[in-house]
Amino acid sequence: MDTREGSMCTTVHSVYTGETVLRLQTAGDGHSQRVPLARPTAVDGYNKYMGGVDTSNQMLGTNSVHRRTRRCPMTVFQHLVAMAATNSYMLPKKSARHSRGSP
Known part of the structure; x- marks a missing residue:
């Protein structure tokens, strides 16, 4: 605490x-x-x-793809889509940074 x-x-x-x-x-x-x-x-x-x-x-x-819904599985699905899109944006940036040798 x-x-x-x-x-x-x-x-x-x-x-x-x-x-x-x-x-x-x-x-x-x-x-x-x-x-x-x-x-x-x-x-x-x-x-x-x-x-x-x-x-x-x-x-x-x-950049949220979340839309209001009463169905819980749809909310979870929307969150997973948002995370996949964010990760697909970050992975090429991170791999390009590592190939150049900078942190």
């Missing part, structure tokens, strides 16, 4: 490896102090790789 409580489910990570982070916590008298809190391993993995997910969501938001 940082600013809001969040839930994560994983079968890959162990629950806790001993890592802590410092967070501000307000005492009853109104003063704030930094307190070490335990950070689950899954949160560390999420933070490490969330940049790709955020970039993907940002690109999906600019």
Whole structure:
């Protein structure tokens, strides 16, 4: 929990490896102090790789094929079409960049 409580489910990570982070916590008298809190391993993995997910969501938001529908499978299908179109746009750009040798 940082600013809001969040839930994560994983079968890959162990629950806790001993890592802590410092967070501000307000005492009853109104003063704030930094307190070490335990950070689950899954949160560390999420933070490490969330940049790709955020970039993907940002690109999906600019050119959306989503249309309103009451049928859930159609919404899932529209999302998959949007992801396929985004990936088909990004793959040639990424392969051209790697063939030139730049990051």
